[in-house]
Amino acid sequence: MPVVPAKNVAEMWVTPSAVLAEDAHLWREGQRQRELEERRARLQEKAAQKRAGIDRKNAVSRRAALERAATAQADARRANLGPAGAR
Incomplete structure (x- = not known):
């Protein structure tokens, strides 16, 4: 069996159909990557x-809890100290 010498890639001749197939593959791969990035950006x-909505609801809930706590604290002071405790 004869030994075929290795050729430099730059010297190798490529058929036009192989070039077209590679171009089509690269175009499809680029298209797939763009669609993937667009989908990722939408997600x-x-x-x-969704996080902003949760944060808004948490802020409302936190504010209401603080108001209830302040009211309860003021009521407790009034109960323990009488009228002087409600400053």
């Missing part, structure tokens, strides 16, 4: 909006 935006 991140949706998650950020």
